[in-house]
Amino acid sequence: MCENSNDQYILMISTNIRIKDIAKMAGVSEGTVDRVLHNRGNVSAKALTKVSNVLKKIHYKPNLIARSLRRSKHFRVSVVIPEPNLDPYWAEVNAGIIQAIGEWGHYGVTIEPFFYTHDGKLSLELISNQALKSKPDGMVIAPIFYPQALQVFSQLQKKGIPYVLFNTNIPESKPLSFIGQDLFQSGKLAGQLMSIGHEATEEIVILHIGEDVKDSVYLIEKEKGFKEFYEKNIHHPYKITSLNLDSGEKSFRSKIESLILRESITGMFVTTSKAVSTIARILEDYPSTSVRLIGYDMLEENLKHLKSGLINFLINQNPKRQVFQGISHMANHLLFKKEIPRTELFPLEVITQQNVDSYIASGIH
Amino acid sequence: MCENSNDQYILMISTNIRIKDIAKMAGVSEGTVDRVLHNRGNVSAKALTKVSNVLKKIHYKPNLIARSLRRSKHFRVSVVIPEPNLDPYWAEVNAGIIQAIGEWGHYGVTIEPFFYTHDGKLSLELISNQALKSKPDGMVIAPIFYPQALQVFSQLQKKGIPYVLFNTNIPESKPLSFIGQDLFQSGKLAGQLMSIGHEATEEIVILHIGEDVKDSVYLIEKEKGFKEFYEKNIHHPYKITSLNLDSGEKSFRSKIESLILRESITGMFVTTSKAVSTIARILEDYPSTSVRLIGYDMLEENLKHLKSGLINFLINQNPKRQVFQGISHMANHLLFKKEIPRTELFPLEVITQQNVDSYIASGIH
DNA sequence: TTGAAAGCGCTAACAT
DNA sequence: ATGTTAGCGCTTTCAA
Numbered sequence: 001m002c003e004n005s006n007d008q009y010i011l012m013i014s015t016n017i018r019i020k021d022i023a024k025m026a027g028v029s030e031g032t033v034d035r036v037l038h039n040r041g042n043v044s045a046k047a048l049t050k051v052s053n054v055l056k057k058i059h060y061k062p063n064l065i066a067r068s069l070r071r072s073k074h075f076r077v078s079v080v081i082p083e084p085n086l087d088p089y090w091a092e093v094n095a096g097i098i099q100a101i102g103e104w105g106h107y108g109v110t111i112e113p114f115f116y117t118h119d120g121k122l123s124l125e126l127i128s129n130q131a132l133k134s135k136p137d138g139m140v141i142a143p144i145f146y147p148q149a150l151q152v153f154s155q156l157q158k159k160g161i162p163y164v165l166f167n168t169n170i171p172e173s174k175p176l177s178f179i180g181q182d183l184f185q186s187g188k189l190a191g192q193l194m195s196i197g198h199e200a201t202e203e204i205v206i207l208h209i210g211e212d213v214k215d216s217v218y219l220i221e222k223e224k225g226f227k228e229f230y231e232k233n234i235h236h237p238y239k240i241t242s243l244n245l246d247s248g249e250k251s252f253r254s255k256i257e258s259l260i261l262r263e264s265i266t267g268m269f270v271t272t273s274k275a276v277s278t279i280a281r282i283l284e285d286y287p288s289t290s291v292r293l294i295g296y297d298m299l300e301e302n303l304k305h306l307k308s309g310l311i312n313f314l315i316n317q318n319p320k321r322q323v324f325q326g327i328s329h330m331a332n333h334l335l336f337k338k339e340i341p342r343t344e345l346f347p348l349e350v351i352t353q354q355n356v357d358s359y360i361a362s363g364i365h
Numbered sequence: 366m367c368e369n370s371n372d373q374y375i376l377m378i379s380t381n382i383r384i385k386d387i388a389k390m391a392g393v394s395e396g397t398v399d400r401v402l403h404n405r406g407n408v409s410a411k412a413l414t415k416v417s418n419v420l421k422k423i424h425y426k427p428n429l430i431a432r433s434l435r436r437s438k439h440f441r442v443s444v445v446i447p448e449p450n451l452d453p454y455w456a457e458v459n460a461g462i463i464q465a466i467g468e469w470g471h472y473g474v475t476i477e478p479f480f481y482t483h484d485g486k487l488s489l490e491l492i493s494n495q496a497l498k499s500k501p502d503g504m505v506i507a508p509i510f511y512p513q514a515l516q517v518f519s520q521l522q523k524k525g526i527p528y529v530l531f532n533t534n535i536p537e538s539k540p541l542s543f544i545g546q547d548l549f550q551s552g553k554l555a556g557q558l559m560s561i562g563h564e565a566t567e568e569i570v571i572l573h574i575g576e577d578v579k580d581s582v583y584l585i586e587k588e589k590g591f592k593e594f595y596e597k598n599i600h601h602p603y604k605i606t607s608l609n610l611d612s613g614e615k616s617f618r619s620k621i622e623s624l625i626l627r628e629s630i631t632g633m634f635v636t637t638s639k640a641v642s643t644i645a646r647i648l649e650d651y652p653s654t655s656v657r658l659i660g661y662d663m664l665e666e667n668l669k670h671l672k673s674g675l676i677n678f679l680i681n682q683n684p685k686r687q688v689f690q691g692i693s694h695m696a697n698h699l700l701f702k703k704e705i706p707r708t709e710l711f712p713l714e715v716i717t718q719q720n721v722d723s724y725i726a727s728g729i730h
Numbered sequence: 731t732t733g734a735a736a737g738c739g740c741t742a743a744c745a746t
Numbered sequence: 747a748t749g750t751t752a753g754c755g756c757t758t759t760c761a762a
Contacts, residue, residue, distance in 0.1 A: 001707045004370065016473065023563050061470060061471060062471075063472075065430050065433050065434045065473075066434050069434045107429065107430060121700075182723060185719065185720070189718070193717075194719055197562015201667045229719065307704055333704060345727060346723070346727055347724045347726075348719075348720035348723040349712075349715075350717065354553045354556070355554045355715060356551065357550070358710060358711070358713040359712045362709070
């Protein structure tokens, strides 16, 4: 029989000590205690020891609500992401920003989004500079173009503006925090999902579809992970090829069709989120073939094809929650001076026909 | 080409209107505005219209920080769950409580856990009464025993103490909020996972393993969902049987072994979280058989068997996050008078060998 | 170096 | 019915 453990928490009843109490106990003023707590100097050695001794005895937990009311500054956070009108993935991210505006508005945090494209007057660098002009208290950035991003970080560091990255990590920039996923592991997961229940020969194509070859640096991680899974775990014959395509080019559709018509293809893994629907649309015209199709993210069109069964699995990168979390971290940092994690890797969520609605219903929580 | 949409948010820059401002605009005192905002009566028709007119024009967002600082009551929340020492599932829940203590302690919310067992002096009813004696400001409860729970709710209603349910819903009790999962859909998901890649005849056993037959009411939902998936989607031959077992009984192991030895069994779906490891341990001794094994929750032993490949899928019920969310809802209700959702259904998370670590790393967020 | 005190925005008790 | 005010706990300015 196991004993009941109702007793062990009795000690946890909070003591609720205020600065005023500490001051009284140490025989100094509130101001002095505050100066000690924040190492702000101008404290005599004698006062310091008196206060320190009290602090050693009790466990002081500052009241974060009072602290932030006092600060009651109107914080402004700029969020810099690729133009949402050009890609539903970034439209999702933008939806996350809107949610954050609603949530953090209550706490006096204003969030201003800025959108960039690859080139010219709306480049990451120029848009970021525009964002900087309004002198925000913090920035949350999805830095998908490496060299331009470096310029931005050096600006931010010079001005002492804290920043949080999401989606794409650039560790050497030493951000306050990074929120994203382990892409290599994400590829391994795709590999596992592709192989479930397969025992005969498999022929698989990995498709990187998009305009910017630059992104491939990150997409390649997914490919590597996928291949590693097969190497280490699959003992029946298989063949994996990978292709870089631009859905804009004329020969795109015919290239895909010729793949399908070879009919030996058993699976396709599409590493970019909106492209998996492009493939699904083509597969739709070949109902007799059975290709296991795996892609990324709960974009509207992807959901349609997932529900109809054309797409078998989506791995959710949670674009909405990534920004939301990034903004929340920044807000907690500014508002409450809370400690925030240096990196936060999101779980690799598997979305199927049967759990997709549960994900839609639960939204961000 | 798509136009850039950087402009559309300029209006969103917060206006930050205080009660004082509204009072000035309406030509009344702050007290009157507050009375109107909270429908506290004692307001003349004339004053009411003046204030209402102003409120219609502007969008007043109360400063939640100031509000809660003012209240600055020391709230106490009791959490009532089954004894964690008896089942690793409830140990997980308990871990969620500990996290919540850390998180909400900063805001002056004290959380006191209470543990019950099925019978006698530690029953749900008696333990809840004990919790009530300390006159908490709110309660968060996992009411797994129906009739006893009803007693508790009537007590709570009589005393006007708000309560949030999680894990098991009892809608007729009209809780402030319920946090849990759609168990029927959870069963359907298990069905899908079981069937992936299978095209030959399947023979599947659904196992409900535990001491309390009472729980079965809910486990049956999972079974129904599972069967419904097969009925609607599977067109090759299959056979599904279901069994109620108690792992304590002597013949337990031999019953399972005889199932395995029949060798026609292709899959097992275990509806209770800790039992899937019991099955995995038995399967371990029959390495030549290949049974697809699906269970629930990221309990330590389950993770071991998932990683080794004995368990193929776990559906995560997220016990930790369920309590955490329940407590957070209660705290937000007490502290900030925030609106909280009547029911919150968690996503049905699919955990596999390849994404399990990403879930472990991400914890609660 | 230290203490005293104002005030963040909201609420409720109290006075009118 | 309405206005005034104290004060939640913390931070920071100002005066000593």
